[in-house]
Amino acid sequence: MIPLKFNLQFLLITLTMLIVSTIVNAQSKISFDVSFTEPQAHYVDVEMLISGNKEDKLEIKMPVWTPGSYFIREFAKNVESLKASGNKEDELKVVKIDKNTWSINCKNNNKIKINYRVYAFEISVRTSFVDQSHAFLSPTGIFMYVKGQLSNSAIITIKPAKGWKHISTGLDKLNEVSNIFYASNFDELFDSPIEIGNQEIFEFLAAGVKHEVAMYGGGNYNKERLKTDMSKIVNEETAIFKTNPNKRYVFIVHNYNSGGGGLEHSNSTVLGATRFGYINEDTYTNFLSLVAHEYFHLWNVKRLRPIALGPFNYDSENYTTNLWIAEGFTAYYDNLILRRTNFHSPERYLDIIADEINLVENQPGNRIQAVSESSFDAWIKQYRPNENSKNSGISYYNKGALIALVMDLEIINATRGKKCLDDLMSTMYDEFYTVKGRGYTDLEFRTRAEKIVGKSFDQIYDDYVNGTKMINYSKILGYAGLELKVVSLEKTFFGVTTIAKEGKDLISNIARGSSAWIGGLNVNDELISIDDCRFTDTEKMLREKKIGDKIQVLVNRDGNLIQVEIKLIKDPSLRYQLMSVKSPTASQLVVRGKWLNF
Numbered sequence: 001m002i003p004l005k006f007n008l009q010f011l012l013i014t015l016t017m018l019i020v021s022t023i024v025n026a027q028s029k030i031s032f033d034v035s036f037t038e039p040q041a042h043y044v045d046v047e048m049l050i051s052g053n054k055e056d057k058l059e060i061k062m063p064v065w066t067p068g069s070y071f072i073r074e075f076a077k078n079v080e081s082l083k084a085s086g087n088k089e090d091e092l093k094v095v096k097i098d099k100n101t102w103s104i105n106c107k108n109n110n111k112i113k114i115n116y117r118v119y120a121f122e123i124s125v126r127t128s129f130v131d132q133s134h135a136f137l138s139p140t141g142i143f144m145y146v147k148g149q150l151s152n153s154a155i156i157t158i159k160p161a162k163g164w165k166h167i168s169t170g171l172d173k174l175n176e177v178s179n180i181f182y183a184s185n186f187d188e189l190f191d192s193p194i195e196i197g198n199q200e201i202f203e204f205l206a207a208g209v210k211h212e213v214a215m216y217g218g219g220n221y222n223k224e225r226l227k228t229d230m231s232k233i234v235n236e237e238t239a240i241f242k243t244n245p246n247k248r249y250v251f252i253v254h255n256y257n258s259g260g261g262g263l264e265h266s267n268s269t270v271l272g273a274t275r276f277g278y279i280n281e282d283t284y285t286n287f288l289s290l291v292a293h294e295y296f297h298l299w300n301v302k303r304l305r306p307i308a309l310g311p312f313n314y315d316s317e318n319y320t321t322n323l324w325i326a327e328g329f330t331a332y333y334d335n336l337i338l339r340r341t342n343f344h345s346p347e348r349y350l351d352i353i354a355d356e357i358n359l360v361e362n363q364p365g366n367r368i369q370a371v372s373e374s375s376f377d378a379w380i381k382q383y384r385p386n387e388n389s390k391n392s393g394i395s396y397y398n399k400g401a402l403i404a405l406v407m408d409l410e411i412i413n414a415t416r417g418k419k420c421l422d423d424l425m426s427t428m429y430d431e432f433y434t435v436k437g438r439g440y441t442d443l444e445f446r447t448r449a450e451k452i453v454g455k456s457f458d459q460i461y462d463d464y465v466n467g468t469k470m471i472n473y474s475k476i477l478g479y480a481g482l483e484l485k486v487v488s489l490e491k492t493f494f495g496v497t498t499i500a501k502e503g504k505d506l507i508s509n510i511a512r513g514s515s516a517w518i519g520g521l522n523v524n525d526e527l528i529s530i531d532d533c534r535f536t537d538t539e540k541m542l543r544e545k546k547i548g549d550k551i552q553v554l555v556n557r558d559g560n561l562i563q564v565e566i567k568l569i570k571d572p573s574l575r576y577q578l579m580s581v582k583s584p585t586a587s588q589l590v591v592r593g594k595w596l597n598f
């Protein structure tokens with residue numbers, strides 16, 4: 001045992017050292033100069049300046065992932081020609097000590113300049129891309145941080161390539177006329193993508209927030225229509241949380257020949273869109289649904305978040321079992337918001353719910369993997385799908401959206417239409433983001449949900465969140481006077497998906513439990529013939545076959561011709577349709593009205 005006096009002294013010394021070291025760290029100032037000497041070759045030139053250094057050695061690091069996209073992307077793979085120099089411009093020794101860390105000997109140098117280049121040629125909302133027409137900087141793959149100094153502020157000077165006129169980012173400018181931006185810490189910097197080029201920019205004011213839309217890549221969009229429609233979405237979502245935390249928000253939209261997907265940030269988002277898809281009503285509504293999804297994230301996940309998702313560890317996976325809330329609930333709300341703002345009719349919205357049920361319930365992996373597990377393993381499964389993914393897993397987006405539906409209707413029903421899922425989300429936001437300033441645990445979310453509904457959610461958690469049982473749709477939808485019509489398919493279940501590759505028809509997926517699964521066909525087998533007829537198309541060739549028929553399938557497996565006899569079994573898939581009961585009761589109509597907003 002150590003005497004108390006010594007213990008206290010030791011503690012005081014340690015605390016003083018900690019405080020001093022924090023002050024020393026906080027004193028070093030970090031700035032970046034970003035320029036483009038060879039945009040046509042897809043390079044970003046970065047100069048990182050650290051001043052006020054008092055350390056003998058510094059470790060600088062490139063994040064390995066970008067928040068919102070739960071996958072190790074190894075951004076350091078794009079870094080080249082890294083050099084460091086000291087006070088007198090003399091070169092400092094740099095040693096790479098692991099895949100994304102460089103150690104710099106900087107004794108007696110209070111100024112350190114680090115130069116490196118980043119190759120940026122991956123088109124997506126979470127990776128950087130540069131060509132002659134523009135630069136999109138996804139900051140986790142561009143800016144390095146000093147180990148232990150994520151809380152330091154950073155100043156970023158952007159030097160656009162010749163002819164580039166605009167910079168769009170959620171970062172604040174140091175002053176209105178310069179191209180110098182400020183991030184109060186590295187979390188903010190990493191959360192602020194930057195678009196540089198000749199994007200078309202338009203603005204609208206909604207919910208008291210100035211919104212800027214930066215359109216890269218052209219397209220047949222109608223600015224006035226977008227301003228009106230995007231405003232409706234912003235207002236509807238702000239009404240849920242009763243507060244909009246931003247003063248300014250930026251939509252960076254990349255228009256491609258065929259585009260989609262988005263990535264959320266605290267005060268901006270990056271959206272992929274189809275350049276000429278704005279006139280077609282379906283693709284336009286899809287775009288609005290994407291807007292609604294990413295905008296909803298500014299509350300759900302960027303602020304109201306699972307406890308593991310911030311402060312982030314940029315060096316490795318950040319595990320959470322709650323992506324079914326962070327992503328699934330957001331996926332539920334994107335279409336619900338479009339229903340509330342009348343972009344979807346009630347009928348169209350019910351069709352979307354039925355599609356979601358069909359998708360989830362007919363996926364074999366839904367009976368294998370729980371949605372909480374799907375969330376935890378996002379890093380190795382959701383973002384790394386293989387030929388067997390549909391057989392072994394379920395998406396936390398789709399299943400999570402259905403659990404949101406369950407909770408929403410449970411709350412509406414229990415409170416006789418006085419409350420809904422909105423109340424849970426806004427209560428959670430107020431308590432955990434606004435008051436406590438931290439993320440929520442699984443149990444905290446559950447207890448707040450149970451408090452609003454006034455009953456236990458044991459069954460929902462045991463069976464649907466942590467288990468793989470089928471959701472009791474009849475009960476849930478029954479609250480709203482709806483019934484689920486189930487149609488069994490009287491057809492055979494060969495269970496093979498093919499892709500054409502170099503003139504060959506190769507098997508790309510075999511459905512769990514199908515005839516092909518039982519019969520032993522393999523992914524990558526080339527289908528040569530069925531019943532001695534040259535293979536053309538599964539649908540056509542098996543149209544006349546009956547349940548119980550046997551077929552002879554000839555495949556080429558790695559150069560060996562193999563004949564397999566396969567018995568065609570019945571397709572176990574079910575088709576689900578939502579219909580109103582004949583005479584809904586008054587209380588069912590209250591639930592339906594609250595849910596579908598009419």
Ligand SMILES: [Zn+2]
Nearest residue numbers: 293297327330
């Ligand atoms: Zn999302």
